[in-house]
Amino acid sequence: xxxxxxxxxxxxxxxxxxxxxxxxxxxxxxxxxxxxxxxxxxxxxxxxxxxxxxxxxxxxxxxxxxxxxxxxxxxxxxxxxxxxxxxxxxxxxxxxxxxxxxxxx
Amino acid sequence: xxxxxxxxxxxxxxxxxxxxxxxxxxxxxxxxxxxxxxxxxxxxxxxxxxxxxxxxxxxxxxxxxxxxxxxxxxxxxxxxxxxxxxxxxxxxxxxxxxxxxxxxx
DNA sequence: GAAGTTAGTTACTTTATGTAAGTAAGTATA
DNA sequence: TATACTTACTTACATAAAGTAACTAACTTC
Numbered sequence: 668x669x670x671x672x673x674x675x676x677x678x679x680x681x682x683x684x685x686x687x688x689x690x691x692x693x694x695x696x697x698x699x700x701x702x703x704x705x706x707x708x709x710x711x712x713x714x715x716x717x718x719x720x721x722x723x724x725x726x727x728x729x730x731x732x733x734x735x736x737x738x739x740x741x742x743x744x745x746x747x748x749x750x751x752x753x754x755x756x757x758x759x760x761x762x763x764x765x766x767x768x769x770x771x772x
Numbered sequence: 773x774x775x776x777x778x779x780x781x782x783x784x785x786x787x788x789x790x791x792x793x794x795x796x797x798x799x800x801x802x803x804x805x806x807x808x809x810x811x812x813x814x815x816x817x818x819x820x821x822x823x824x825x826x827x828x829x830x831x832x833x834x835x836x837x838x839x840x841x842x843x844x845x846x847x848x849x850x851x852x853x854x855x856x857x858x859x860x861x862x863x864x865x866x867x868x869x870x871x872x873x874x875x876x877x
Numbered sequence: 878g879a880a881g882t883t884a885g886t887t888a889c890t891t892t893a894t895g896t897a898a899g900t901a902a903g904t905a906t907a
Numbered sequence: 908t909a910t911a912c913t914t915a916c917t918t919a920c921a922t923a924a925a926g927t928a929a930c931t932a933a934c935t936t937c
Contacts (some may be wrong), residue, residue, distance in 0.1 A: 673796065673815060680869035681799075685790040687894075691778065694786075703915050710778060713895055718916060738904045749872050751910065756868055759861045765786035765853050808884050818926055823885060844934045847884065859935075879937085886931075893924070900917075906910080 683727060684756070688712050693729065693750055694757050700733070700745030705710050729753070788832060789861070791819050793825050798834060798855055799862050805838070805850030834858070 684690050689743075691710045695701065707717050721744060724730035729750040735741040746753075779831040789795050794817045800806065806814075812822050826849060829835035834855040851858075 674866075674869070674873050676784045676869040676873040677799075677866050678796070679873045680865050681795050682867075683873075684865065685792055685795055686788055690786050690790055691783070694778070694782075695931095704913085713897095714916065715896085715918090716894065719894095730830075739914075743828060752872055756861070756864045759784050760789065762786050763861055764779070764781040765856060767857055768781040768784045768788075770780050770784075771865070809882085811883095818928095819885065820927085821925060822886090824925090844883075881936075882934085884932095887929085889929105891924100891926070892926095893922100894930085895922075896920085898918085898920105900915100902914085904911100904913075907908100 683729070684753075686720070686723070688716060690760075691759065692717070692720055692724065694745065696744060696746045696750065697754055697757065698732065700743045702710055702741065702743055706744065712759060724750070788834075789858075791825070791828070793821060794829060795865075797822070797825055797829065798851065798858055801835065801849060801851045801855065802859055802862065805848045807846065807848055811849065829855070853873065 688710070692706060692712075695706055695709050700723065703714075703717065703721075706712070707714060712720070721730060721732065725732055727749075728747055731745050731747050731750075733743045734744060793815070797811060797817070800807050800811055800814050808819075808822065808826075809828075811817070812819060817825070825834060826837065830837055832854075833852055836850050836855075838848045838850065840848060
């Protein structure tokens with residue numbers, strides 16, 4: 668019997684990144700902190716799911732939510748250090764996609 | 773107005789990798805070609821979803837399905853070149869997970 | 878011939894995602 | 908002062924994806 672039992676840290680990382688939209692949200696925030704509607708229109712995600720994802724990513728320590736007490740209040744989302752450290756992963760995917768993905772269909 | 777319109781190749785790569793289970797299936801096949809039930813018990817996926825994923829990954833040119841006409845017939849799944857080229861991505865995720873993911877909860 | 882293995886499929890339930898409309902606080906416009 | 912608009916969400920409802928469990932067909936071993 669073979670029981671490789673994939674490393675739980677790796678599995679957790681995979682489940683984080685393979686949550687639909689999460690990788691794109693992180694990728695989007697690599698270009699700097701952004702507001703809710705900015706992210707929403709940039710990647711075409713529904714408000715509901717974006718709200719869920721941001722909460723989740725914040726909970727995982729990947730995203731930071733900052734309330735700027737201007738009037739009206741501004742809420743900015745940005746990456747934490749943990750979040751920024753995912754840049755190398757996203758860049759790998761990016762360069763893989765350029766080599767191996769054909770745009771059609 | 774800001775319309776970054778994420779690169780479609782990148783988006784496609786992301787949607788491939790963020791299909792639930794796909795990354796784990798590919799990761800599992802990095803250690804060599806394997807049979808249906810082997811993959812299934814290694815990563816704990818249901819037969820139904822594994823069947824779906826393998827079809828999908830085969831369709832995307834990432835996985836190869838080989839029928840070995842022994843008796844009884846053996847069906848082996850392995851990575852194509854495109855599939856193996858994802859190793860660098862998976863390794864990046866792996867090393868990120870070691871640095872940044874804590875195993876608990 | 879009874880039971881087990883392999884590679885799935887089918888039917889049904891639960892969970893996740895999408896869509897659209899609504900809300901509360903504030904701003905700008907007439 | 909009312910009307911419309913923006914931001915950052917939430918709520919209700921519909922659809923799609925995933926999980927569970929049982930089933931099948933071909934073959935093997937006991």
